[in-house]
Amino acid sequence: MQPQKIRIKNNGPITDFEMEINGVNLLIGEQATGKSTIAKSIFFFRNIKTLIADFLIQVSETGMYKNKNLVKGSDKFYKLLNPDIKDSFINLFGYSWDLNPEFYMRYDFAPNIYIETSLEDFANSGKKYISTKFSSFLSQRIIDLMDEALDFYVTSGRTGMSLELEQGARNRNRTYIINQLSNLYCDGYSTYYIPAGRSLLTVMAGSRSAMNQAQNLDLVTERFMGLIDSIRGSFNNGVRGAYKYYPNGKSLFDVHKLAAKIIRMQKGEYYNTKSGEELHLTEGSSDSIIKLNFMSSGQQELLWLVNFLYILMLRQEKAFVIIEEPEAHIYPTLQKDVAEFIASYVNICSGRVLCTTHSPYILAAFNNLVYAGFVASKSDSCAKKVKEIISPASIISDGGLNAIKLFGRDKTPQSESLISRDEGEISSDMIDEVSGQINSDYTKLYSVLLDASGE
Numbered sequence: 001m002q003p004q005k006i007r008i009k010n011n012g013p014i015t016d017f018e019m020e021i022n023g024v025n026l027l028i029g030e031q032a033t034g035k036s037t038i039a040k041s042i043f044f045f046r047n048i049k050t051l052i053a054d055f056l057i058q059v060s061e062t063g064m065y066k067n068k069n070l071v072k073g074s075d076k077f078y079k080l081l082n083p084d085i086k087d088s089f090i091n092l093f094g095y096s097w098d099l100n101p102e103f104y105m106r107y108d109f110a111p112n113i114y115i116e117t118s119l120e121d122f123a124n125s126g127k128k129y130i131s132t133k134f135s136s137f138l139s140q141r142i143i144d145l146m147d148e149a150l151d152f153y154v155t156s157g158r159t160g161m162s163l164e165l166e167q168g169a170r171n172r173n174r175t176y177i178i179n180q181l182s183n184l185y186c187d188g189y190s191t192y193y194i195p196a197g198r199s200l201l202t203v204m205a206g207s208r209s210a211m212n213q214a215q216n217l218d219l220v221t222e223r224f225m226g227l228i229d230s231i232r233g234s235f236n237n238g239v240r241g242a243y244k245y246y247p248n249g250k251s252l253f254d255v256h257k258l259a260a261k262i263i264r265m266q267k268g269e270y271y272n273t274k275s276g277e278e279l280h281l282t283e284g285s286s287d288s289i290i291k292l293n294f295m296s297s298g299q300q301e302l303l304w305l306v307n308f309l310y311i312l313m314l315r316q317e318k319a320f321v322i323i324e325e326p327e328a329h330i331y332p333t334l335q336k337d338v339a340e341f342i343a344s345y346v347n348i349c350s351g352r353v354l355c356t357t358h359s360p361y362i363l364a365a366f367n368n369l370v371y372a373g374f375v376a377s378k379s380d381s382c383a384k385k386v387k388e389i390i391s392p393a394s395i396i397s398d399g400g401l402n403a404i405k406l407f408g409r410d411k412t413p414q415s416e417s418l419i420s421r422d423e424g425e426i427s428s429d430m431i432d433e434v435s436g437q438i439n440s441d442y443t444k445l446y447s448v449l450l451d452a453s454g455e
Helices: 035-062 076-093 136-158 163-185 198-205 208-213 219-235 255-266 297-315 332-349 360-376 380-386 433-453
Strands: 004-011 014-021 024-029 104-110 113-121 128-134 190-194 268-273 276-281 289-291 319-324 352-357 401-406 415-417
Touching: 004 035, 014 035, 014 401, 024 035, 024 332, 024 360, 035 076, 035 104, 035 113, 035 136, 035 163, 035 190, 035 219, 035 319, 035 352, 076 128, 076 136, 076 219, 113 136, 128 136, 136 163, 190 219, 190 297, 198 219, 198 297, 219 268, 219 297, 255 268, 255 297, 255 332, 268 297, 297 319, 297 332, 319 332, 332 352, 332 360, 352 360, 360 380, 360 401
Parallel strands: 024 352, 024 401, 190 319, 319 352
Antiparallel strands: 004 014, 004 104, 104 113, 113 128, 268 276, 276 289, 401 415
16 A cells, blocks of 8 residues: 655745655654644645545535535535635634745645645735645546435435435445545545643543633644543443443454553543543542542543543544644653553554654654564564563554654754664664763763862
8 A cells, every 4th residue: 555645845834844654653853843733734634535525425415515506527516615624724724824925735645646735826816825626536536426426315315215214325325435435545544633732621621611611722622622522421331341332343452451451551440420520549549539620630631542542442443543742741651651552553453643742752662662573573483572572462563653853944854764774663862862962961060070079
């Protein structure tokens, strides 16, 4: 399968960036080097894929989109979708007049299947506006699918089916449309964004009044809070009982072991109860219970990161998950556990993740996982010994890790791959460069002390 690719020019702190997307993708760099810009750019393009699916489903059920009729063979779909695409863009990046005139982005899903966004003059007015275009092959295939959707609407309106049969037919058609788009894009992944600042959002999402009062939420935050709201009920019987809500037949993993790992990581078992959200602590008194808003910031940051990935595993859902700062407010040993948990999701569900991070421990933890894959590939004997050290569910196979370091606008180049070509692992001198700086300063200070003692 051809790797997907993102290209960004002159968007915020990013002047020129290109990246192929693998199973596990890591972005590290100082603040304001563009990590979130890249993450939101990927989310923007993948959200267009979702908008197209919603458009086709609505056409199949109503024969129109937003009260506007459609005719077969028309490219009118683009004009109808364009306001939704622009709203999504503005929500993520702001208005066009605040952008660099040379702004450009492109996302390649597969050969001949890409979407690009730039600024173009509007009616020779001298003002530049957001313009999003589809590759010609993609555009034509969407028109073909729109024609099929219109055919379904006409057919379903003439058959005189009962409501039950009609609903069944609609469900089948929705599945058909989603499958056709997945085949077209060579991408069967749903898309989710887990933002930074989860401790505040977790508390807000746990309070209906806070959610109702929240105004002007950005698209990422709104989606994340809605996501929490949609799966909270799965934990009415705690983390251990969540699997009962997803009877998918034979599980791809041991649900009891994974639930126990989550409880160890959170130092308690999360419950959604009638009296509110609670963490039943595993340390101290056996009946210690702490309410959501009194959890530590680390527990709040971790809660819906691991809980949501667990739900994806229970649903056996193949998704592209964007995670900002998985290390936030948690101790280095727990950062290692989080990295392994993320890798387990990728392996169990054949998913993809993009993580932005400031933590060398996150890099080091993922580096061990990809190095484990390299060592295990050498022989059956090596593989057996590796699995005694690293959980097989967390091992990253050769070529499955992509790690990029970002630099500021004043640096050339602006990004650098951290993956060595020989073993496919992260270069050791890049994992924790600050330690080298600290050690160098310490050595200099010690030299001063030695010099002073000799005076």
